[in-house]
Amino acid sequence: MDITELTVHELQDKLKNKELTVQEITSAYINRIHEKEKDVQAFITVTDKEAMEKAKLVQEKIESGEIQNSLAGIPIGIKDNICTKGIKTTCASKMLENFVSPYDATVVENLNKENIISLGKLNMDEFAMGGSTEYSYFKKTRNPWNLNKVPGGSSGGSAAAVAAGMVPWALGSDTGGSIRQPASFCGIVGLKPTYGLVSRYGLVAFASSLDQIGTLTKDVEDAAILLNVIAGHDEKDTTSANIEKIDYTKSLKNDVKGLKIGIPKEYFAEGINKEVKESIEQVIEKYKSLGAIIEDCSLDVAQYALATYYIIACAEASSNLGRFDGIRYGYRAEKFDDLKSLFRNSRSEGFGKEVKRRIILGTYVLSSGYYDAYYKKAQQVRTLVKNEFAKNFSKYDVILIPTSPTVAFDIGAKSNNPLEMYLSDICTVSINIAGLPGISVPCGLDKEGLPIGFQLVGNYFDEKTILNAAYTYEQNTNFKENKPQFKN
Amino acid sequence: MKVSKEEILHIAKLADLNLEESEIDTYILNLQDILNFANIVNNAPVEGLKETIAAQDTYNVFRKDEIKESMERDELLQNAPEKQEGMFKIPKVL
Numbered sequence: 001m002d003i004t005e006l007t008v009h010e011l012q013d014k015l016k017n018k019e020l021t022v023q024e025i026t027s028a029y030i031n032r033i034h035e036k037e038k039d040v041q042a043f044i045t046v047t048d049k050e051a052m053e054k055a056k057l058v059q060e061k062i063e064s065g066e067i068q069n070s071l072a073g074i075p076i077g078i079k080d081n082i083c084t085k086g087i088k089t090t091c092a093s094k095m096l097e098n099f100v101s102p103y104d105a106t107v108v109e110n111l112n113k114e115n116i117i118s119l120g121k122l123n124m125d126e127f128a129m130g131g132s133t134e135y136s137y138f139k140k141t142r143n144p145w146n147l148n149k150v151p152g153g154s155s156g157g158s159a160a161a162v163a164a165g166m167v168p169w170a171l172g173s174d175t176g177g178s179i180r181q182p183a184s185f186c187g188i189v190g191l192k193p194t195y196g197l198v199s200r201y202g203l204v205a206f207a208s209s210l211d212q213i214g215t216l217t218k219d220v221e222d223a224a225i226l227l228n229v230i231a232g233h234d235e236k237d238t239t240s241a242n243i244e245k246i247d248y249t250k251s252l253k254n255d256v257k258g259l260k261i262g263i264p265k266e267y268f269a270e271g272i273n274k275e276v277k278e279s280i281e282q283v284i285e286k287y288k289s290l291g292a293i294i295e296d297c298s299l300d301v302a303q304y305a306l307a308t309y310y311i312i313a314c315a316e317a318s319s320n321l322g323r324f325d326g327i328r329y330g331y332r333a334e335k336f337d338d339l340k341s342l343f344r345n346s347r348s349e350g351f352g353k354e355v356k357r358r359i360i361l362g363t364y365v366l367s368s369g370y371y372d373a374y375y376k377k378a379q380q381v382r383t384l385v386k387n388e389f390a391k392n393f394s395k396y397d398v399i400l401i402p403t404s405p406t407v408a409f410d411i412g413a414k415s416n417n418p419l420e421m422y423l424s425d426i427c428t429v430s431i432n433i434a435g436l437p438g439i440s441v442p443c444g445l446d447k448e449g450l451p452i453g454f455q456l457v458g459n460y461f462d463e464k465t466i467l468n469a470a471y472t473y474e475q476n477t478n479f480k481e482n483k484p485q486f487k488n
Numbered sequence: 489m490k491v492s493k494e495e496i497l498h499i500a501k502l503a504d505l506n507l508e509e510s511e512i513d514t515y516i517l518n519l520q521d522i523l524n525f526a527n528i529v530n531n532a533p534v535e536g537l538k539e540t541i542a543a544q545d546t547y548n549v550f551r552k553d554e555i556k557e558s559m560e561r562d563e564l565l566q567n568a569p570e571k572q573e574g575m576f577k578i579p580k581v582l
Contacts, residue, residue, distance in 0.1 A: 102563035195543035209542045238549035239542065307526040318503060325504075327576050329567035339579050340504075348506040356505055357518055360496070363503040364519065365526075377529045379539035384532060386540060419521050435543020 003028035004165035005483070008222045011168060012070050015062075022062065022073030022117075026055035029075050029119055033166045039147055039486055041139045042161040044080045045088050046120040051075065054117050061115075071229065072115035077167035079158050080121040081128055082213065083202035084108050087118075091204050092136035093126045095324050095331045095350035105202020106237070107171060107213050107230045114229055119167055123157030126352045127321065128178055128206045130154050131424045134415045135354045142411065143185060144484035145450055149408040152182030158216045159186040163484050169217040169226055175207050176309050177404075177428025179214045180440035184403035184453025187442045187482060189470070191215045191223045194461045195435035196241035198227075199234030207316035208239075210309075210432040219480050220441065220471040224248035227463060243461060251464030252471040257291035259469060262396035264299035267427060273406045275446040280402050280454045283443045283473065287400070290476060292469075297396065301388045302430060304381045309429035310422060311365050311378035317355075318362025324350065357418060382433050389434045389457075398469050399457040402427050403440040407450040427455065437463050441470045442479045449485065489523040491516050 003025055006014070014020040030048045037043060061067040078084060081091045083101035085108075090096045104112065111118065125135040133141040133156025141156045143149040144164040151160040155172030159182035162170050172179040174192035183190025192214040203213055215226040228249065233242045263284060268277060288294050326332035326346030333345035351359070365374035392399060404427055414421040431438040437460075440453040458466035474480055496516050500507045507515060561574055570577040 099567055102559055102566060235551050239544065239546065241544070301532070304529055304532045307528045310522065311526055311529065322504075326569060327578055332569035336579070339581055342579055343504045344506050347504050351505075357515065359503050359505065360499055360515060361519060361522055363499050364523075367499060367502060373530065374523075374526060376539060377532070377534065379541060380534035380537045381529050381532045382540035383537045384534055387537075418518050419525055422522075422525075 004032045007218045008074055008168050008225060011074055015073060016070065022055045022059040025073060026051050026075055026117060029167060033119065036164050036166055039142065040144055040160050040164045041141045042123055042157040042164065042166060044090055044092060044121050044123050044138055047087055047118060051117050051119050058115050058117065067115055069114055073117060075117050075119050075167055076111060077119055077122045077158060077161045077170040079124055079155050079172045081124060081173060081204040082108060082171055084118065084121065087121065089121065091127050092124045092138055093352065094137045097331065099329055103202065106199035106234045108202065110229050122161055122170060125154035126355050128154040128173055128175055129354050129358055131181060131421055132414065133157060134411065135352060137352055140411060143408045144486055145187060146487045148411060149450065150411050152185035152408060154178040155216060156182045159183050159188060162188050162216050162218060169215065169222050171213060172216050173203055173211055173213050175210045175313060176432050177425045179216060180428050180438055180455060181404050181424065183216055183440045185408040185451065187451030187484065189217045189220055189223050190440045191227065192438050193227060193231065193463055194437045196239050197461060198230045199237040199240045201234055201236040205320040207313040208320060209316060210313055220467060220474050221249065221252060224252060224467050248464060248467055251468045253468050254472050254475045256287060256469055256472045259292040259398065260396045261287055261292050261294050262297035262392050262399045263294060264297050264399060264401060266299055266302040267401040271405050272402060276402055276406065276452050279444045279452045283454050284400065286473060286477065290472060297392055299388055299392065301385045305385060305430035305433060306422065306426050308378045308381040309433055311374050312382065314358045314362035315366050315375050318359045318366065321359055385430055385433045389436060393459040397465050401455050403453040403455040407446050407452055431457050436460060437466060439466050439470050441473060444479055445482060489520055489527065491519050
């Protein structure tokens with residue numbers, strides 16, 4: 001048995017039956033990290049020593065009966081924009097290269113309460129701005145299915161680490177597709193919950209009205225288990241929803257009979273890769289054969305969504321990243337003449353190109369003379385997008401679309417063409433604009449052996465419906481059996 | 489959509505960023521490309537629609553005004569590049 005190929009629910013069973021100890025599990029993953037990191041480059045910080053110490057402690061407490069919960073001793077990886085007390089949180093930026101958070105993010109507190117053990121912090125595009133993890137200041141993560149391809153982004157380190165078996169699951173964040181797209185590129189399950197379901201306290205802000213923490217897992221059951229841990233109201237995040245906690249694992253029924261699925265034609269038009277399209281058409285056939293009711297529908301705001309997304313996300317980023325001034329934390333330039341040049345030099349030397357590009361775009365669309373033409377318009381389109389989704393959810397339980405128009409692309413293919421990189425978010429951004437939940441599920445491999453994913457979008461706080469729909473598909477197909485080959 | 493050199497320098501100044509002379513042309517081209525693409529929002533049928541500022545319509549979320557323990561000052565100062573007597577230190581302003 002290879003421990004690093006197991007899902008979390010399988011690890012839980014083996015811990016419960018005393019087939020494995022927490023130390024055995026932890027050291028298996030640490031060995032795997034040491035074996036694969038040179039190829040995959042998924043981690044910014046590995047906390048192997050801390051993890052082994054905690055593993056010993058947790059195992060002792062399990063044996064003495066002091067700890068009884070079933071997730072105690074399960075390892076995890078955390079995207080490096082989620083604050084961890086005492087461990088660096090860099091956002092893959094020179095700006096925060098040495099930043100050590102004085103507090104834990106609420107999601108990290110939740111992991112700690114369950115005695116889940118962190119193995120370290122995972123690579124990403126700088127400040128989560130990007131779709132390939134090439135914009136990291138530290139390293140380029142590579143796709144475990146083919147090391148010459150990107151893992152997607154911005155949660156590329158999280159997705160690659162899960163796919164490569166370096167962690168059994170991971171946390172990521174999704175502002176415009178940053179969990180779902182890398183999950184699709186790496187052949188795993190990525191869930192972006194409804195905006196407000198998971199606290200953002202301690203998530204370094206990129207675009208506050210779009211950011212949401214979510215899960216990257218090997219299968220749907222693990223996504224439901226991890227969502228149980230991280231979902232819930234938090235008064236430290238005023239946008240956190242105060243709704244009743246439910247057990248998402250109970251929604252996994254392996255039954256979609258009568259489920260109404262809408263297929264918006266706009267997402268299957270030009271620009272979608274032929275193999276991706278064919279693969280998703282087979283998904284639709286599968287759902288039909290499982291008893292779901294499939295209907296074509298329309299989301300004709302799709303054409304405006306990407307532009308709207310980049311206007312809003314960059315505007316919010318330009319404001320959020322104003323906090324990096326070289327005074328309270330973060331990089332400070334060595335040379336400056338006065339306070340103003342301290343700000344300017346620190347920011348200019350601390351931020352990478354893509355981050356500066358987005359700050360400039362955001363500042364532009366918020367500046368006088370352009371505010372009405374771009375920012376205000378984009379916020380009105382946001383209303384339009386929400387209304388269109390609402391119309392569709394009055395008829396359908398779930399909307400099914402591709403996660404990404406293509407499979408993983410070559411490293412370097414888009415990194416010098418920002419607009420082309422932005423276009424790879426075309427299938428995911430409208431879900432963030434509306435604040436809805438979305439899940440990406442593996443549905444096959446293309447001719448080159450690269451994973452393809454499809455996306456299920458649900459109504460607000462209706463994660464249980466998309467989780468069940470995803471689970472039912474997964475249980476009736478065998479795509480999760482595909483394993484990455486580390487091709488070079 | 490044309491962006492002039494003066495304009496990009498003005499925006500960079502507002503954003504507290506220096507642009508190297510050698511980077512300016514690339515930033516102008518990138519910004520023009522993206523703005524040309526973003527212009528499509530002006531074709532959207534949005535007349536009479538309100539602006540959405542957040543995914544949910546929550547407004548003014550209050551908490552109870554209670555005294556609670558806050559974080560340690562030294563911990564909050566631990567990342568400051570320069571500090572003195574429990575405060576952030578900045579260059580002379582006046």
